[in-house]
Amino acid sequence: MKPIQLFVPKYRTEEILEEIRPALEAGWTGPGEKTAQFEAEWRAYTGLENAHFLNSATAGLHLAFTILRDRWGWSEGDEILTTSFTFVSTNHTIVHAGLKPVFADIDEYLCLDPASAAARISPRTRAICFVGLGGHAGRYAQVRELCARHGLRLILDASHMAGTRICGVHAGHGADVAVFSFHAVKNLPTADSGMICFQDPDLDREARKWSWMGINKDTFTRTAGSGLYKWKYDVEHLGFKYHGNAIMASMGLVALRHLDHDNAYRRQLACWYDGALAGCPAVARIPQREEVLNSRHLYQILVEDRDEVVRKLNERAIYPGVHYTDNASYRMYSYAAGTCPRAAHASERVISLPMHLGLSEEDVRRVAAEVQDICR
Ligand SMILES: *Cc1c(COP(=O)(O)O)cnc(C)c1O
Numbered sequence: 481m482k483p484i485q486l487f488v489p490k491y492r493t494e495e496i497l498e499e500i501r502p503a504l505e506a507g508w509t510g511p512g513e514k515t516a517q518f519e520a521e522w523r524a525y526t527g528l529e530n531a532h533f534l535n536s537a538t539a540g541l542h543l544a545f546t547i548l549r550d551r552w553g554w555s556e557g558d559e560i561l562t563t564s565f566t567f568v569s570t571n572h573t574i575v576h577a578g579l580k581p582v583f584a585d586i587d588e589y590l591c592l593d594p595a596s597a598a599a600r601i602s603p604r605t606r607a608i609c610f611v612g613l614g615g616h617a618g619r620y621a622q623v624r625e626l627c628a629r630h631g632l633r634l635i636l637d638a639s640h641m642a643g644t645r646i647c648g649v650h651a652g653h654g655a656d657v658a659v660f661s662f663h664a665v666k667n668l669p670t671a672d673s674g675m676i677c678f679q680d681p682d683l684d685r686e687a688r689k690w691s692w693m694g695i696n697k698d699t700f701t702r703t704a705g706s707g708l709y710k711w712k713y714d715v716e717h718l719g720f721k722y723h724g725n726a727i728m729a730s731m732g733l734v735a736l737r738h739l740d741h742d743n744a745y746r747r748q749l750a751c752w753y754d755g756a757l758a759g760c761p762a763v764a765r766i767p768q769r770e771e772v773l774n775s776r777h778l779y780q781i782l783v784e785d786r787d788e789v790v791r792k793l794n795e796r797a798i799y800p801g802v803h804y805t806d807n808a809s810y811r812m813y814s815y816a817a818g819t820c821p822r823a824a825h826a827s828e829r830v831i832s833l834p835m836h837l838g839l840s841e842e843d844v845r846r847v848a849a850e851v852q853d854i855c856r
Contacts (some may be wrong), residue, residue: 484847486801489669489741490837499730510693514726518733519675525736526650528658528677530684533724533732534691535784537639537661537674538569543722544635544657544676546575552633554579554606560635561600562609563592564807564816565823570611570637572805579606583808585820588767590780590830591618593822594626607633612641612651614803614832615667617769620646620802624654633848640777642668643743647771652677662732667746667777668739670731673724694719708855738824742837746776752841753779756848762855764829778803782829783855788833790852796846801832 503509504768511533519531534540545560556578562571564583565597571581584597590613597608610623627634634654638644639661641651652658658677670816678684694717735742762780764791768774780803783789793800802850806827808816818824833847 481797483797483799484834484839484843485799485836486832486834487665488836488838489664491731492738495734496731499734500727503726503730506720509726511723512726514729514733515724518736519722521733522675522677525739526652526677527725528553528650528652529679530681531675531677532684532687532691533729534676534722534724535724535728536672537637537659537662538573539691539720539722540659540661540674540676541573541578541635541637542720543638543687544659544678545574545579547633547678548607548633548656548661549577550580551680551683551686552606557602557604557794558606559602560607560609561592561597561632563611563613563823564813564820565613565826566611566637566807567639568802568807568812569639569808571813574609578603581813581816583813583816583820583823586826587618587822589616589618589769590614590766590826591616591620594619594622596820597623598626601630601632605630605632607635607656609635609637609638610655610698611639612644614766614780615640615644615775616766617641617644617646617651617772618723620654637665639666639674641775642666643773644691644775644779645773648773653724655679657683662728662735663794667775668732668735670728673728673732676756676775690717690719691722693721714791740758740842743773743775745837746835747774749835749839749844750776750779752844753848756845757781757851760852760855763851766823767812767851770833776835778832779835780830780832781851782826783831783851786829786831787845789851789854793847793850796850798834798850800834802830803832804830811848827845 587593636655636658644651662673
C-alpha cells in the first residue's frame with residue numbers, strides 16, 4: 481500500500497533552478513537584489529507595508545519581541561500573554577527576549593481565547609501573541625480589540641498563514657508585527673526562511689540592523705556619502721545573524737507565484753475530508769469562520785485514544801502528525817501546568833491528517849475511511 485505522509489513539500493524544480501541561476505552566475509547568494517525582490521513581492525501580495533526577509537520565523541519572532549521590548553521599554557520579566565498550543569518556537573523567543581510567557585487558554589478554533597486572555601491581564605502584561613494555528617484566524621479580531629482596549633502590543637505568529645485572508649484582507653494587518661514561516665513543511669515552502677512585517681517603518685529599519693549583527697551601514701554612507709571604505713560602519717546593537725539569502729528568496733518567489741492556487745487545492749482537500757468525516761460522531765472537526773479564507777496549512781481533528789488511533793493509522797501506512805503538545809506539559813514551562821485545561825484536552829486528542837499537494841481525492845477518502853474504521 482502506498483504510504484501517505486503528513487507533509488510533502490512541492491517544489492517546482494525547473495522553475496526554481498531558473499530563478500536561482502542569475503544569483504549563482506553573478507556569484508551573489510547573500511541578501512541583495514533577490515531578497516529585495518521577494519520582500520517587494522510579498523508586500524504587494526499581502527498589502528502589508530513593511531517586510532524584511534529572514535532565515536526563519538523563529539528568528540523573526542525573536543526579533544519581534546526584542547525590538548518591541550526596546551521600543552516600548554519593557555523590562556526583564558514583563559509578561560506576554562500567549563498560547564501554550566503552539567510550536568515551542570513561539571514561546572522560546574519570548575524567553576529569549578527576557579520576557580515571560582503567560583499562557584491563556586484556547587477556543588474551539590484551537591487559537592487564543594480572548595476571554596481567557598482578558599482574565600489573565602496583569603499590571604505587567606505588555607503584549608499578546610496570537611498564533612493563527614493551521615491557517616485559522618480564530619477570534620483574532622476580538623484579540624485585537626482587547627489589545628487596543630488595554631494598550632497592549634499585538635504580535636501575530638503567522639507561520640501557518642501565508643495566503644490566509646480575513647474579510648478579504650491578508651493576515652498580518654492590525655498587528656504591530658506579523659511573522660511568517662517559509663520552512664520546507666509550511667504552505668509556502670522554501671527550505672528554511674521567514675518574513676517579519678512590522679507596522680511601523682522605523683521598526684522595519686531597526687529589524688534590518690538587528691538581523692545583521694546590529695550593523696548600521698547607513699550611518700557611514702550618510703556621513704561619508706560614498707561606497708568607499710565599505711568596511712566602515714557603525715554597530716548599534718548586539719544583533720544577530722538572521723537575514724535571509726538569495727537562494728531562499730528565489731525559492732520563495734516561485735512558491736509565492738503559486739500560493740493562491742496551492743492554497744485553493746488545500747481547501748479542496750479539506751472539503752473532501754469534511755465531507756468524508758461528516759458522518760463520524762467520534763471525530764470532532766475544527767469549525768471554520770465564514771469571513772476567513774484559510775490557507776489550510778493543517779487539517780486537524782480531535783479523537784479519543786489519539787495515540788492508539790495514530791498507531792493504527794501507521795499500521796495502515798498513513799502517517800499523520802500532532803500539532804501541538806500543550807507547552808505547559810514541557811518541563812521548561814511546567815510553571816504553567818494546569819492553567820490551560822482546553823489546551824491540555826486538545827493536546828491529548830489532536831491529530832493533523834495528511835495535507836499536501838501530492839494528495840488526490842482518493843487518498844483523502846482512504847485516510848478518512850481508515851480514521852472512521854478505527855474510531856468507530
Ligand atoms: C514552524 C513554526 C514556527 C517556526 O518557524 P521556522 O521558520 O521553522 O523558524 C513558529 N511558530 C509556529 C506556530 C510554527 O508552526
